[in-house]
Amino acid sequence: MIFDPWSIEDVEDYDRLIKVFGMERVTKEIVERLPQPNRYFRRGIVFGHRDLNRIIKAIENGETYAVMSGIKPSGEFHFGSKMTAEQIIYFQKISSKAIAFYAIADIEAWEDNGLPLEKTREIAVDNLADLLALGVDTKRLYVYRQSEELRVLAWGAFFARGLTRNLLEAIYGEKHLGMYISAIIQVADILLPQHSSFGGPKPTIVPVGADQDPHIRLTRDIARKYDSLYNFIPPSAVYHKLQKSLGGEGKMSKRDPMGYLTLNDSPELARRKILRAFTGGRESVELQRKLGGMPEICVVYQTWLYHVEDDDLVRRVFEECVMGKRICGECKLQLAEIIGKYLEEHQARKERFKDYARQLLEERLMLKTLRR
C-alpha cells in the first residue's frame, strides 16, 4: 500500500526527460531553499528543472530576475494554464525584484489552430482577466500579444537564421512554415526579458508543462549562439507534470471540452465534469471498502492534488481513499463543492478585472513603468 500522497504518479516519461535530455530533478533540498514553496513544489508536481539554482541565488541575493510564460488564446483558461499562471505568480511574489512577463501567443493560435488575430483579441482580454484574478501583481508585469510586440517578431526573424530543416523536423516534426515561425517567435518571447529595453541580460525562470521542454532547449541553444551579441543568460525552467484528461485517457486537450475544467466553468458545469470523471475506484463498493481506491490512476485525486490548497485535507482524502474509507461518489461531490466555490469566487474577482485587463493590453500601460 502507498502512503505518500505527494508522489504517486507514473513518472516514466518524466524520467526519460531527465535521463535523455539532461533535465535536472527537483530534489527536496532544492524545494527547501525556495521561500514558502507553493503546493506544486511541496507535492512534487514540479518534478524537473534547468538551472533553477541560478534563480534561487538571485532570490537569496536580492537580484533582479524575470519570470516568463504565456498562454495560447485559443479558448478559455483551463486548469493547465492555471498551473502555469500560479507558478508565475509564485515566482513573482517571493521576491520584490522579480518582473513577470506574460505572452499572449496569438501567432501560435493562428498557426496551430487557424484562429485569426481578430478573433483572439477578445480571448486575450478574457485570459488576462483570469491572470489578474489569480493574483499577479500588475506593477511588475509586462503582458503583450505576440502580433503586437515588435521586439519579439523582429528577434524571431533574427534567430531563425541558420536553422535547418533537419533541426526543425527533429524538434517539431514536419510542419508548415507558420509552425516553425511560431516556434522561433516563442524563443524570442522567452528571451524578451533580456532585451536591452528591459534592462538587458538577467536570470529568467520559465515555468512550463513538461511537454514544452523542446522550446526551452532550443531557446537555451540560441541564447548561447548569440551570447557574444546580447550577453544572454540561458533561461532557467521548471517543469510541472501534465494533467490527465478527466476522461482518463491522455493529457487534457481542448479537443474534448468535457475532459478539462476551465476558470470560466459555472460551478454546475464543473460539477458535471467531475461527476463523470474517470476514477481509481474498484468494481464495487464492497471491493473498494476491502482493497481501497487507487489514487495513482485517479484523475479526481489528481485534481485534489493539483488544485486544492489545503495539505491536510488532501492528505486525508488520500489516506481515506487507499484505506477504503472513501467512496468515489462522495469524493467527487466533495471535490465538486470545493472547486465550485473556488470558481464562484474567482469569477467574481475576474469580473472586477475585465476593464483593467483590456486597458493593459490596449493601452500597453505597463511599458512606462518597465522600460528604462
Added chain:
Amino acid sequence: MIFDPWSIEDVEDYDRLIKVFGMERVTKEIVERLPQPNRYFRRGIVFGHRDLNRIIKAIENGETYAVMSGIKPSGEFHFGSKMTAEQIIYFQKISSKAIAFYAIADIEAWEDNGLPLEKTREIAVDNLADLLALGVDTKRLYVYRQSEELRVLAWGAFFARGLTRNLLEAIYGEKHLGMYISAIIQVADILLPQHSSFGGPKPTIVPVGADQDPHIRLTRDIARKYDSLYNFIPPSAVYHKLQKSLGGEGKMSKRDPMGYLTLNDSPELARRKILRAFTGGRESVELQRKLGGMPEICVVYQTWLYHVEDDDLVRRVFEECVMGKRICGECKLQLAEIIGKYLEEHQARKERFKDYARQLLEERLMLKTLRR
C-alpha cells in the same frame, strides 16, 4: 546588321518567364498609354509585366495607387538598385495620387548575408539618401526598415500559415528557416500599401528585376488566399532586364565589386571599372572598322542603354558602333566621362539629403502624413 538600338539583347530567359510563368509582354501599345514613358519603357528594358493595365487605368482615372519596392542594405547603392529606384520615382511622378513605399530589407540582409541589424542601420540611411537624391518625393513616401515595421513582421508570420516545405523548396530551393521567413516578410512588404492603416486595398505596382518574379507570384497567390479577409488587390508588377557584370559573366553581383557601378563610386573609380569592362569589340581595330562592334554582347553599350538619358546620343553610339565608326577605347572614355559627371552631381545632391534621410528613418516622420 542590327539597326535597332533598343532591342538587341538576348531575351531567351525572359521569353521563358513569359511562356512558362504567365508574365505578360510590355508591348508598344502599353508603353504608348503610359504618360511620358521613361527610358526603361522607351527602350524595352522593362520587358514584362503583370496587370500593368490596372495601374494604367488608375492613372487615367485619377485613382490612388501605390508603387512599392525596396533595397537590401547589404552594401552600397549599385546601378541595379538605381533602376528599381528610378522606376519607383517614375510611377510616383506620373500621378499625384501615387504613394511610394520603400522597404529597407534589413531582415533579408541578415538572413542572406549575415549582416547584423546593427550594421545595416547606417547602410540604410546611406541607401535612403541615394533614393532621395534620385528624386523621390518624400511627401508621398513611406520608407521603413523591415525589422522596425510591426505590420510587416506580423503579416509575415500570419501569411506563413500553411506554406509547406514542398512549396517553399519549389520556389526558393532548400534554404534555412531565416530565408523562408525573409521571403514571407517580403510578401508582407508588397502588401503593406493595402494595410487598413494606409487606407486599405489599392492597386500596387512593384517594379523589380526579372529574377524577383517568384516573390511576386507568391505574393499574388497569398493576396488571393486572404482576399475574403482583406480584400487585397493582387499586386501588379513590371520587370526589367538584369544588368550584366562589367566583367561580362553573369548578372551583376555584390561578390565582385569591380563588376558593377555604385552611386558611391568616385568618378575615378567608375572610370577604372568602365575601362576594364567587357565589350563587344573585335580582335583588332582594323576588324572593328570593317565589321563593326557587337553592342548586343557589350556591357559598355548596356550601360549606355540603361543609364544614359539622351535617346539621340545613345542611338548615335549604337549606330557608330555597328558601323565600325566607334572604337571601344574612345567609347569607354566617353561613357566614363558622362557617368563620372552624373556621379559627381548625384553625390553632391546626396550630401544635402543625408540628415533628412536619417530623420525620416529614425523619427518615422512620414507616418503622420500617410496614416489615415
